[in-house]
Amino acid sequence: MISKKVHSVQEALQGIQSDMTLLVGGFGLCGIPENSIAELVRLDVKELTCVSNNAGVDDFGLGLLLQKHQIKKMISSYVGENHEFERQMLNNEIEVELIPQGTLAERCRSAKVGIPAFFTPAGAGTEVAKGKEVREFKGKQYLLEYAVEADFALVKAWKGDEAGNIIFKGTARNFNQAMCGAAKINVVEVEELVPIGELNPNEIHVPGVFVQRIFQGEKYEKRIEKLTLKE
Numbered sequence: 001m002i003s004k005k006v007h008s009v010q011e012a013l014q015g016i017q018s019d020m021t022l023l024v025g026g027f028g029l030c031g032i033p034e035n036s037i038a039e040l041v042r043l044d045v046k047e048l049t050c051v052s053n054n055a056g057v058d059d060f061g062l063g064l065l066l067q068k069h070q071i072k073k074m075i076s077s078y079v080g081e082n083h084e085f086e087r088q089m090l091n092n093e094i095e096v097e098l099i100p101q102g103t104l105a106e107r108c109r110s111a112k113v114g115i116p117a118f119f120t121p122a123g124a125g126t127e128v129a130k131g132k133e134v135r136e137f138k139g140k141q142y143l144l145e146y147a148v149e150a151d152f153a154l155v156k157a158w159k160g161d162e163a164g165n166i167i168f169k170g171t172a173r174n175f176n177q178a179m180c181g182a183a184k185i186n187v188v189e190v191e192e193l194v195p196i197g198e199l200n201p202n203e204i205h206v207p208g209v210f211v212q213r214i215f216q217g218e219k220y221e222k223r224i225e226k227l228t229l230k231e
Helices: 034-043 063-067 083-090 101-113 170-179
Strands: 021-024 048-051 071-076 095-098 117-120 134-137 140-146 152-161 185-194 213-216
Touching (some): 021 034, 101 170, 152 170
Parallel strands (some): 152 185, 185 213
Antiparallel strands (some): 134 140
16 A cells, blocks of 8 residues: 655645645634644745635734735635734735635535536625626526635644545544645645554545645644633
8 A cells, every 4th residue: 555654744845835825724723734834934935825714813823824924815714813814904915715614615625526616505696706607596596616726735634544544533624624635735744643554444534545645743732712711
């Protein structure tokens, strides 16, 4: 069986250059490929187009790239609590394409399974529909949406084997599962990397055929977005 294992995040992200389009997994602060994002900061690549549900917060996740103005365009569904993201958007320092969350997930999944485009009712009759083809089916309007085209997908999983088979834990599955396989090169960082044959086939969420590079990450913060404690 072909091994997809690489020995470092530097090796995993080899080939990433400025002006590329990246799919970045995560939802809020959950399931973020922290090691890969830190390496992007170190590489200092610029003019990136990032496809992600949101952009983390000011000092975590994609917020680290925004701090250094490494992102020229965000394709996402939520600005959220990232004040720097909001500031850049309001001051026209960054291009932002806001897409309904389900549409964004389906655009990634479509790229993964080879569907070039699809029609969806989400956003019809709103600002989202501007410049898009609209068709009527059974008396209802639908928008034509295209599958994403990305150079790299950066994915975070809980456990994986050297063949690239991966398992997510809890809600960290989110956009990571849809994005894994949707780019030309799919990079997965895992908390635990095991030899081939150690994973239960019935528990695998994404098979290794969708993965080109896998490595074991380290030092995950796993921040909690909103911590509420009982007095």
